[in-house]
Amino acid sequence: MPSGSGVQIAGGEGGVGALFEREHLLVGDEGIVLAEHHLERLPQEHPGVRVCGEPLDGVLRGRDRTPPVLDGAPQADQRRVALPERGAHCTPRPQPPVGAPGRVPLAGGGSPHGEPHERGAQGPEHCLIMVLGPERLQPRMPPEPRRHARHPLAGRRIVVTRAREQAGELARALEALGAEVLAVPTIRIVPLADLSALRAALTDPAAYDWIVFTSQNTVHVVCDRLVEWGLAARDLARMAVAAIGPATAQALERYGVTPDVVPPKYVAEAVVAAVVARGAVHGKRFLVPRAREARDALPEGLRARGAIVDVIPVYETVRAAGDGGALAAQLLGGTIDVVTLTSSSTVRGFVDLVGRAAATSGRFSAAVIGPVTAASARELGLPVAIEAEDYTVGGLVAALVRYYAEGGTGKGET
Template sequence: MGFAAVKLQPAMAQASRPLAGRRIVVTRAREQAGDLVQALTALGADVVAAPTIRIEPLADLAPLRAALADLARYQWIVFTSQNTVRVVCDRLPEWGLEPRALTRVAVAAIGPATAAALAERGVAAALVPERFVAEAVVEEMVRRGDVRGKRILVPRALEARDALPEGLRARGAVVDVIPVYATVRDPGDGSRLARDIVAGQIDAITFTSSSTVRHFVDLVGREAATSGRFAAAAIGPVTAATARELGIPVPIEADEYAVPGLVDALVRHFGEAGRGRGRGRGDV
């Protein structure tokens, strides 16, 4: 199946391990979960890796290849996630291109992790909004000048929200949206995790995208997902809204829409839950 507890070292000072004894589930795709797993483990958490999604590049990337071959007609290319960076940049050598070819236009990235993924490939993002959501890209582009008539390329997930292209088009931009990957359910068996949830053996479950929420419900079933027996921790407002729409209460929401912000929110939540009362998995 797809989940396993990460073993911890013997006890350390509680002050440096504020999540000690807390069993926290990471639902992120297996290849992306490392930074969150490591951060939580370092703070004392008993981490359960239960990937609910898998990233699958689309079989037909001809539209992307055609757009990149004629990149000079665009003023901007917007990368909405690390996944988009990987899929696009991994294909460039096959097409006789290098990542630095992307620097022929201005590059925008949603979030520092996306910007870092670009930087690792030699591409500097000219725009990284302070809020790591699509709407903030629109606001920042408009703040920098009129986008009317500007051509903007947006490679993205097949099932991504339309807030970014619609927001730009509403302000007169010409936006080409090209799906490059799909987010699908991880094939793992969620029955054990579902039993642990219902038995009150899970303190928190982290969600880093709307797709992790939707496929979590598919993985463990609606009864366990909406049982209220764990604290749902969302990386940002879009993810939190999806969870609530599906009947999952969200008591933990990151102020900074990135992994460090999610970790900080978990520490705050369990620090408050642990003060002045006994510790138990009902304290979520």
């Protein structure tokens, strides 16, 4: 607060603040003082208080530090001046201990809430204590820290529906931001028992120009069997390798395979565009190992451009075992804020697990990893409120943080 600006001290029951209620103060360079005309008027309006001339004169002439009116607050230099009752000598009296919490009580039991002339007549004469010290009031108080600045998801109950072996990354990221995570896998990833078609395709790498990986699951199923089939990562590298997104690319790199193409958008259509940008695909042969049930956008997009595409299913998603009754009850009771969905299969698994009534209740928000998952969720009537702009786990977490920062309620579709 700039020097010379007016402030007010609110009154309080039996405290010094009550004496100055609605009295204008000045903020000086070193503290708060009553304006000079108020100091002169104070004894008139408060007959029980007298301001000694010597301390007052010293303050006004700048001889002493300006005396902040601080209710029991400790001062740096412990000097005090007592303003005795009218008619008494200006001899300082024993003062209450510095730093005592709360208000400094006034003598007598008069109410502090009357007008100035009324307060002075309600009880014995009072002694106003003012502390002289070098404490400086800040120009303004710092803003209150934003609640949950380091934990923006604190207090939010968020369900993670990914397969158990894939849920860790998302769960840890949410917990690090303060969320209470409920891991409820709605699907399991099951490699197909018969992978002979995949083996035959991989043992003749010259048969294909490209291999396209559309999920981490495919990477694990394929690469975990290379050694068993007498192959190595270098055999995959004889083909051009495309990965649908950074998570799939990182999974490949852990096996020693570096993708040639990772599109900027992590959907099948973007893979087609990125591959075509590398050169003509007409007549090229593509191997696409994938889930048994998957969108056909990728193979159809390549075939539309003249490519020869072999799609080989290598795994399937099945509903995770377990009873969804407890989760359904929490959803219907409104105690879940968000359900995260990272694939169309998790959407279907979630609805199967908790039932259509709970899934479409509108008592929670669905947070989806991208537009394909969003479309599946809306098709089944789920209340989609949050959609990642970056179709990754990190993008989903960022979307959740942004949603609540912008005032999201966690209930229903926005």
